[in-house]
Amino acid sequence: MNPRITTIGIAVGLALLVIVVFWPVRSHDFIAYDDDILITANPHVQAGLNADGIVWAFTSFHGSNWYPLTRLSWMLDSELHGVEPGAFHTQDLGLHALTTLLLFAALVRMTGAPGKSAFVSAVFAVHPLHVESVAWASARKDTLSGLFFVLALWIHASPRASRPACRIGTTLAMGLGLMAKPMLVTLPFVLLLLDAWPLGRLQSEGKAGRGDRAAWRRAVLEKWPLFGLAIVVSVVTLLAQQSGGAVTDLAALPISERVANALLAVLDYTRDAFWPAGLAIFYPHPEGGIPALQVAGALIFVVGCSIGSVALFRRAPAVTIGWLWFLGMLLPVIGLVQVGAQARADRYTYLPLIGLAIAVAWGVPGLASRWLREGRAGSVMLATAGSIVIGALGCATSVQLRSWRDTESVMRHALSVTESNSIAHAYLGVALLARGDTISAASEWRESARIEPRDRVVANNLAWLLATSPDPKVRDGADAVVHAERASRLTRDDPSVLDTLAAAYAAAGRFDEAVTTAERAASKADAAGAVDLARQIDRRAEQYQRQRRWIEH
Secondary structure (H helix, E strand, O other), X not given: OOHHHHXXXXXXXXXXXXXXXXXXXXXXXXXXXXXXXXXXXXXXXXXXXXXXXXHHXXXXXXXXXXXXXXXXXXXXXXXXXXXXXXXXXXXXXXXXXXXXXXXXXXXXXXXXXXXXXXXXXXXXXXXXXXXXXXXXXXXXXXXXXXXXXXXXXXXXXXXXXXXXXXXXXXXXXXXXHHHHOHHHHHHHHHHHHHHHOOOOOOOOOOHHHHHHHHHHHHHHHXXXXXXXXXXXXXXXXXXXXXXXXXXXXXXXXXXXXXXXXXXXXXXXXXXXXXXXXXXXXXXXXXXXXXXXXXXXXXXXHHHHHHHHHHHOOOOOHHHHHHHHHHHHHHHHHOOOOOEOOEOOOHHHHOOHHHHHHHHHHHHHHHHOXXXXXXXXXXXXXXXXXHHXXXXXXXXXXXXXXXXXXXXXXXXXXXXXXXXXXXXXXXXXXXHHHHOOOHHHHHHHHHHHHHHOOOOHHXXXXXHHHHHHOOOOOOOOHHHHHHHHXXXXXXXXXXXXXXXXXXXXXXXXXXXXXXXXXXXXXXXHHHHOOOHHHHHHHHHHHHHHHHHHHHHHO
């Protein structure tokens, strides 16, 4: 059969594979975790594409990060379809399908091996670890940046890659990718790996390895614009995360615990790549809770795999390149600079997983060649095994996708596969409250507060619910005061938290404290320019005064 027709047929099959497996996502809802802050309650996204929104997209650190291109894509969705979950999910599905096809094209261009390239692309297309990136609207950062990442790979794989036009194209692709998600800072490192294999641009040209050194020097120097972009965006990202208070300081999480969690995360990511079970939207950080034996085991695994893969470079270079790709791309998100409260996240594997798939696709046939039958029989065995793997991954992804229907389903699933998950309890409470189940919502928030008493948002929400619920089975003024006072201690006189504290005092019958606290809250809100909030609190203060006078008389 004509190789071109075969390649086109594989590409069509890959597109259909993505669509068939992920098609149900079009009927899914938004997730209250991040989707509200970034999309559904974001006035800039709600307004669609306009001049003010475009300026905001590039200048804002909203959400403790900087990804203007992703924001613009959300605005475009809103402009065309409104803030409608089906439209957002359809766009993510389309981006994932395009990235899969372009990955296949890039791998074929680099290796000339459509069969192995198809396996890697199919793993990327339907691996359960990628459900989070495709099914979560907030994770548009992954699918959009991934498209520009593989575009850069495709351009770099060109035989004319060293020419100015291709170098400019690679730089533009990386720049656009970085504006979708800063994780692409590792792209220059990946391109250097690909120069070693399969592109073979670092092979010796002279004796005594002098050509090797010259080739390495040339390969690094030609990528200086990419390294420059990576440095600039890394600084901007760190500033954005610090401005939003998302970066955990060393006093709260020592470097020893960060390293321990990073080692365990690499082990967990590798396990999930080969046995994707127990996946969740949020994995609690085991602060101070990782046994030394587990850390030692993870260290041995990471070091052993790294040394072993490098030792295999001459015999199976794909194993070396694939493992270093996987490990290197995880480095920015492995938790050495801790951002957020998670130990790890499935979405962080969106691009790193390609490296492991490459190691398997090229490494297994190479290492097992002595046991495989030669000729067509061996090829049939490998193709059959690969098809079984892809089929199993597709089935697992279909099952995993069901848990992403809405906030309640994804959080219940997280609680079923993790322990001490305060975030899952908190957002399950949000979902339950939205459908009017205040008793269950209060129960979930109590459990979240028990697990993580430092969460001021949960403490404040729980206090407000206990103080203001009309349901006597939920309303508990004394307990509301306990949680509201804790939230107040954690927030340094935030007016909305003081408003909750005043409501809690009123629910507990402590009207003098309710009035003085509400007046202080209104003053703080007024000073912060929150005029509407100040007026609301003033009205509540008047209500507390009337209740106090009624009791006195």
